[in-house]
Each structure stands twice: as structure tokens, then as C-alpha cells.
Amino acid sequence: MRSTPTTITIGLLAGAALAVAVPSLASAHVGVSPDEVVAGDHGVLTFSFSHGCETSPTTSLRITMPEGLASVAPTFDGDWTAEVERGDDGLVSAVTYTASSPVPIDLRGAVSMSVGLDESTPETLVFPVVQNCVEGSTEWTQIAEKGEDPHSLDAPAPVVHVAPAVEGGHATSGHETTDAGADAPAPDLTGTVLGAGGLVAGIAALVVAILAHRRRV
Template identity: 60%
Template sequence: MSRTPFRRTALAVALGAGLAIAAPAVASAHVGVTPDALAADEATVLTFSFTHGCEHSPTTALRITMPEGLASVSPTVEAGWDIAVERGDDGLVDVVTYSAATPVPTDLRGAVSMQVRPAEDAAESLAFPVEQLCESGTAEWTEIAEEGQNPHDLDAPAPVVSLVAATDSADAGDGAHAASGEAATESAQGDQSADASDAAEPLAIALGAGGLVAGIAALVVAILAYRRRSA
């Protein structure tokens, strides 16, 4: 009997498995921020995380631009990162650059944090454009969704947090102060929770799983057919 059916089946299995593994990786390729909501005129620790480099090149630095509407910014000193702060003419922090003492491999999670306090008149959402510098190349996470546009449709979305009333801050992550304390503790333990947006898109997972199941099913059918013809 010809081995062609088995070769085709093996190819189907390989493609299905590859899709199952690669699709979530592609879907999670961005810089995330936690928490995603904070209260005006209250200090909150924001953690910016990433789990990839620039086309598989290790990350050497994150350059984060501050949005308008922040009354104060205090970068967190953490082992393994050097910090440079750029200020505007008004004395407020404009840009914070975190440089890795050792480049972060593309398959490891990296995270940096800062404490921010939005002004009372800050906008309802605050975007933090991020330039990710790598040993080879850069990635600019600077796209901001327009009104009515789905942020998940963007190729390179900037991390965004929503502003809530102080009385609603408990509903937006157990309160800004609680979020601040939790983030600080997690940073000290090196166990920050991954941003929910870093999880793979459900559609990508479904496609990958479907491809793998289809490949396995094809293999089973081919084996049964071979046994019948050999009988």
C-alpha cells in the first residue's frame, strides 16, 4: 500500500499542532498593564508586562510615555532594571525608560512598575504608549482605538487604563489603594499576575485546538483504512 495517505495525515497533524501552539503566542504579543482601572486623585501602582521580544530578539528597554492628566509619577526601583526619567517644562514626568541590566529573552516574562496619581480632571481613559527596544529592532505599542473601534482589532495597541470615580474604585479591582499594595507585594516576590490581555484570544485557542483535533482524527481514519486493506 502507498504511504502517501500517511504522509498527508502526518502533515495535517503537524499543521494542527503548530496552529494550536502558535496561535495563542501571536494573540498575546503585546505590552499589557494592570490594573486596568484607577481612581482620580488616588495613587495606584501600575505594572507593565511583556512576554515577547521584537521578532524573537531579547528586550533591552521599555520607553513609556506618560499621558496628559497625571498629577504625579513615581517609577518603582526594581532589581535588574535601570531607570531614566524625562521631565517637561512644567516639571512633570513625560517619559520613563526602563533599561534591562540583562536583556530579557523572548520566551520569558518581564515587568516594570510605577506609581501614578491621576488629576481630578483627567480623561476617562489614559493611554501609555510604549516603545519596546530589543537587541535587534524595536516594537512600538502606540495605537489607540478610536471611538467605537474594538481595541483587539489593533495591531500594536498601547496599554490603556480607565478612570473611575473614587467611590467606585473598590469595584474596579478592590480599590486603588488595594491594587497598589497588591502590585507592590507581587513585585517584591517576583510573582506579578499576568495581564488578562496577555491571555490568548478565545478564537485563536479554538482554531488551534480545532486544527489539532482534525489532524488526530485524520490519522485515526488513515490507520483504520490501512488495517482494512491489509486484512
């Protein structure tokens, strides 16, 4: 069967649509922001998603808490209800957020919670998430092995890195700036003074030499 220009055009368009759709599906995941917190501090974590379970709207998110959190408090949101589960130690072990109405696959959904950390919090906090939909569910629970690219995983769990606390409550992240006038050492003026003295001495010697030359003449 001979291919016509119309057939070729349709094939190219279909291939282009597939090329666009595949990365879109591959990029679907549940993310967390911020992805770095400071040990001993507290803050608000936001878990967001922009796709359902393939083509099905999202109905709920069940987020399991990692060990090392001193406190967890779900954020009140009129679009979601929150059910809290606690362990034998009384700490929050999981939170299930249920949407007041299913979140369509072309809209972004987000839930948040306040968390507190202590000095013994591990360097990495992994939050396994089960995304339930009208039809089906997706378990975002995969953890990258050492040296493995997290983006290569099919269903990676949201991960938050914990920066060590330092005196003053700031992290040693390498992105901090210091007060220019606080702890900066006083500039060493010795070189400047010696340089100025040398310049004056040189000028004086030049003047003496010129005067001596004139007297000879």
C-alpha cells in the same frame, strides 16, 4: 505525486503547530495592571510583556506618560534601570526601563511605577510603549477608535480607565457593597402588625362561631 500516510501526518502536524503559533504571536502585547484607577487617588501600575520583538529578546521599554497624571515615580528594581524624562512643566513625560540583561522571549518581564491622579484626570489614560529588542523594536501605540475592539489591533497601547471619585474616596464602579446596618432604612412593620392582628381576630371569630354552634346543639 501520490500522498502517503506519512506525508499526510506531517502536513497535519505542521498545520496544527501553525494554528497554535499564530494565536500565540497575536496575543503578544504589553499590558498594564490594574486597568482601572480612581480619579484623585494614587496607585502602582505594572507594565508586563511575555514576548520580545518576534524572536529577539527585550532590552528596554520606553513608556510615554499621558496628560492628567499629577505625579510619577518609577519603582526601583535591581533587574532594571530607569531613566526619567521631564517636560517643561517639570512633570515626568516618559520613563525608559533598561534590562540589566536581555529578557528571553519565553520569559515574562515587568516594570512598575507609582502614579498620582487628580480630579481633572481624563476618563482614559493611554500609555504608548516602545519595546526595544536586541534586534528590532515594536511600537505599542495604536488606539482603538470608538466602537472598535482593542483586541483587533496589531499593536495596541496599554490603556487605564479612570473611575470617578465619590465622597469617601471610592469609585462608582457598580461593584461596591454597602454596610448592611449603616444606611439601610428601618423595616416597615405596619404590614406585619396588621397581619398579626387579622390573624388574632380570625381565630377569635372562629372560637365564637364554634361556641355558638355548640349552644344550638
